[in-house]
Amino acid sequence: MRNQVVIITGASSGIGRACAMEYAKQGASVVLSARNQDKLEELSTAVKELGAKVLIVPCDVTIDQDRRKLIDATIEEFGRIDVLLNNAGISQRSLAKDTLLEVERQLMEINYFGVIALTKLALKHMIAAKSGHIGVISSIVGKFGFPLRTGYSATKHALHGYFESLRAELHDDNIKVIIICPGRVKTNISINALTEDGSSHSKMDDGTEAGISAESCARQIVKAIDKGKRETYIGGKEILMIYIRRFLPGVFHKMILNIKPT
Template identity: 45%
Template sequence: MTFDNKVIWITGASSGIGKALALELSKQQCKLILSSRREHILQEVKNECQQPENVKILTLDLADYKNMTSVAAKAISLFGNIDILINNGGISQRSLIIDTDIEVDKKLMDIDYLGTIALSKAVLPHFISLKNGHFVTVTSLMGKFSSPYRSAYCGAKHALHGFFDALRLEHDKDNIKVTMICPGFVNTNVARNALIGDGSSQNEQDTATENGLDVNVFAKRMLKAIKKEKFEAYIGKSEILGVYLKRFFPKLLHKVVLKSQVR
């Protein structure tokens, strides 16, 4: 698979992984739709792209998941079609279960899960009509195993795997692909923006995130996985071993995570 002449829609494109993907893809012969809540930041990202004439911006709030049909229609109208939807937008969380208000759990599910699947369901009829399409969803290693301080985040990310595994099965006949991207620690602002128990932002960096994979290296590896149309890709450093420990030695993983004291 090649990105040449493809129309690629990226959510969460104003910073972090989404911005890195946009800048990397702008070097290729494809058209981009960049979405997030902040139009002025998207415009800055567009201006940094190598071929800004091939980039359109479309504001999007994943929390407004009941209005995704109209947003998807606008996106399709920008270039006439969409070939790849990269579901990258979302938020994280850093708080103990006992300290986390239920509204924080709801917000994570509204944005990370319902917002993402509502947007994907809005695009799905277009992919079916084309008999082609590719959903790429950025979840997390926390969608495969869990960690303290991330209960709501883990719940939402696990749910995404359940939904998109079903979508892949239902629409194999329509030539629709699904790739789940599971990052480990990536050096972005995801920890700073993470919600704590009362719903406010953490506003500080995690040591593990600070020492995580460079976001530009991550973007290159992610695009390779998309080109190969992988079902799942685990991208990070040694933390990706947790996926295999969970599968074969779950009690050992439990002990390893407890000893790691990760926040």
């Protein structure tokens, strides 16, 4: 990891924050990005204490100017991008029948269009360098549908189609793509999730509360990227749902009817 330059979006909280700390521990230089600059400054202090180089670039992934600033500032400071970890994202807690289309568009803007737009900007530099690694945080609901997550699940499914295709296109440029699917991770994801009218859910779900720690998730993410995996599933027993959906779809569709999601 020593001397690797790693951009992490959504670094102000949860999985992104923990990945920044993990990369810093392993000697990488980290570029911290999110909208909340105060939280990034706080994290920057912790990262510097580990002896890592750090750059803060506040960025809303839905804003083109911000995305350009993130990539340009990284190149100006470090001269290259070894890893772009597309982690910023927002979830949903609402029934499709009640959810405003604007809310579904907002989820797509953050979780899908923001990710692919930023990736395109980074790609220019990676292709010129003939090296690079793109990490995308999807979810287990990027592998199957789940009630109260229609729009969110759709954004994560879209990432799989895009990044699997992109992986094949980039093979000859020596650029790797990994899609990371966490299950339940104890972060603010449910608190920040959007409800039917776009307001925040503002509650910690029981499932999220019972999830693995962000630190454990981050260790597994960094390891999977380092190993050059194409896809990885991280979490507890909920990961089994991916395999049940794949190999026993009839069983999966019965099981999902008995789940009372929160």
